[in-house]
Amino acid sequence: MTYLDHAATTPMLAEAIAALSAELAQVGNPSSLHASGRRARKVVEESREKIAAAIGARPIEVIFTGGGTESNNLAVKGLYWAARKKDINKKRILVSAVEHHAVLDPVMWLGEHEEATVEILPVDNYGRVLPETLRKAFEKNPHDVALVSVMWANNEVGTIQPIAELVKIAHEYKTVFHSDAVQAVGCLEVHFQNTGLDALTFTGHKVGGPQGVGALIAKRDLELTPLLHGGGQERDVRSGTLDAPAIAGFAAAITTAVSQRVARANRLSLLRKDLIQKVQENVPDAVLNGDPENRLPGNVHFSFKGCEGDALLMLLDAQGIECSTGSACSAGIPQPSHVLIAMGKDETTARSSLRFSFGSTSTHDDVDSVIQVLPAIVERAKRAGKTMVKK
Amino acid sequence: MTKKVVAAMSGGVDSSVAAARLVDQGYDVVGVHLALAKVKGHAGGKGCCTLDDARDARRVADRLGIAFYIWDVSEEFQQEVIENFISEYAQGRTPNPCVRCNEKIKFQAVLERSLALGFDAVATGHYAQIFETPNGPTLHRAIDNKKDQSYVLSVLNQEQLSHTILPLGNSVKPDIRKEAEERGLITAAKPDSHDICFIPDGDTAGFLHNKLGQEPGKIVDVETGEELGKHDGVFEFTIGQRKGLHLEKPRPDRSPRYVVGTDTKSKTVMVGLASMLRVDVVTATNLIWCGPTPDSQFDCTAQVRAHSNALKAKAFHKDGNLTVEFLEPLNGLAPGQTITLYDNTRVIGSGTVVTTSRS
Secondary structure, three states, X not given: OEEOEOOOOOOOOHHHHHHHHHHHOOOOOOOXXXXXXXXXXXXXXXXXXXXXXXXXXXXXXEEEEOOHHHHHHHHHHHHHHHHHHHOOOOOEEEEEXXXXXXXXXXXXXXXXXXXXXEEEEOOOOOOOOOHHHHHHHHHHOOOOEEEEEOOOEOOOOOEEOOHHHHHHHHHXXXXXXXXXXXXXXXXXXXXXXXXXXXXXEEEHHHOOOOOOOEEEEEOOOOOOOOXXXXXXXXXOOEOOOOOHHHHHHHHHHHHHHHHOHHHHHHHHHHHHHHHHHHHHHHOXXXXXXXXXXXXXXXXXXXXXXXXXHHHHHHHHHHOOEEOEOOOOEEOOEEOOOHHHHHOOOOHHHHOOEEEEEOOOOOOHHHXXXXXXXHHHHHHHHHHHHHHOOOO | OOOEEEEEOOOOHHHHHHXXXXXXXXXXXXXXXXXXXXXXXXXXXXXXXXXXXXXXXXXXXXXXXXXXXXXXXXXXXXHHHHHHHHHHHHOOOOOOHHHHHHHHHHHHHHHHHHHXXXXXXXXXXXOEEEEEEOOEEEEEEOOOOOOXXXXXXXXXXXXXXXXXXXXXXXXXXXXXXHHHHHOOOOOOOOOOOOOOOXXXXXXXXXXXXXXXXXXXXEEEEOOOOOEEEEEOOHHHOOOOOOOOOOOOOOOOOOOOEEEEEEEXXXXXXXXXXXXXXXXXXXXXXXXXXXXXOOOOEEEEEEEOOOOOOOEEEEEEEEOOEEEEEEEEEEEOOOOOOEXXXXXXXXXXXXXXXXXXXXX
């Protein structure tokens, strides 16, 4: 099996499995006042401190959630509602065109149900939001923006956004800035306080921790309207019994991932370079998408002319090679990627794409396995692509 | 070498068992659910292509331990089946969308794609049988007469049949349900689908009005020319129809009247007595032979609906045109319907009805 879908989820690190398993055998609700509760609470708080240290935040700024999607929803809706509560005119949300659906969809929902004015920030051919784009959006009306949300690095094409510059502009206009850094944490240097971000999303299972646990890092004084009401466990912003085993695994994973980040990023970018080069040699009409230099170290994303990504994926799957079309799956039917469309690709090209993503377990053998079968598979998918009835 | 087969899995009981049998028979099976319509959100629960159906199909594939994918053929389906359905009705014909779907989607777009991707065949849960003969494959009725679906498959030529597997043709439906249950398939108790899948509420007239708008016209007595009522679109009416005419005047003898013809140009619906529906000469085009090309003239039985009886007839064909003379007249046959010719249980071929008359 050649697993090249680490951007979807990556194997749990041994440290995470150990921490998670140890805690699974224990009893205790972190909110309980007795000894068992105190013990569980200690695990959670120590994990919070580890995570804060790994991400350059203060422990109090870590809000545990059920994962990236919840963190993004909390940030987008929570910041929008809080901004409007203070100033009813703050209705505009600035969001990049290449966000994950976990950001885009709550933003669109606010547009449909909560009077938000959604402004999608266009991107260049590499998928970047240019600083002047954001500035222009503010200049239209400097006073009505509730929040800005731009991801740190794109999950599909790997392009890294100029986050520090964008944050600076938003702050000139005294507007809060959220960034979905799910793909960035553990791969790039992400330091919450240094970038000046107001809120940042990341999640356990992309850094070698368990699925179903994540965090929103939110400045201590940031006003957030809660989505989940109940016991108020997390700063009264997020309710629900804390999942101590998952949090322990999450903390162990991110601590390990961040401490080994530079070495791993260097190793992955060599694999990336190797695969990109070999794909281009063996499938000359394949087109690399995203920023060729400034991209996630483990991300390789190509369009294969005349092929359907789904057909490529199926044929590779049959050969034991696991990758992704990178496209969101709406109602079970693959849609052309909104990211590629936003980057100026046509629908056919958008449907012809594959993402290979490397992670901790990847080696050059994985690259060789792909290259061994890819040219024949592309040829076959091209033939299949011609059979479909065209508009 | 092990044959690689795409099992088209609708999420119903039949295609589930079909896939299971293929796995048992040692084929290298991949389950494919065809997304025929882009549905967002919740499922209607009826017909094909709902989210629930895709999920059920996926769960069956899990159970069988086979790979499973969803293929989006919604554009092809929209163009080749739904648009065709609407335009056929607009031109006063009565199409069979299931026949069309088999001809253009399942055994054309999907089959061609499968072959190009390196598969050897497509399998479905249709009730019909394919037999290999020295003259190539032939299509036969299923052993379950009630479920037999050879009519809707009578648009497959030998090339298509040679890449088609129908694992259920030698079984009866109750056994299939039992088998699904014994195999622990989640679809064992799912009800059969009946309606046109893209019109889940069964309101074809409403669907057509939605697409074609209001096209009011007159309902006239075909013998006297007398106006007997009004209608909102000739596409609401099919030859042989009795219900929903809302005629203002009954006949003096109270005998029922039926739609005997429509004219899309003058937007007129003609009604007349049952006897006027009786026809025994039918011409057809779009001929497809499901086996070797027959002689230019032959005896056969002919069937004009999915589940009507096949009636004795003589068939003549020349240059792609077919004439069928029934020994006894039959009632209410509309242009656009598929006429399928049988030699006992074997499907000889089919055509699309162009004209009907009384000799």
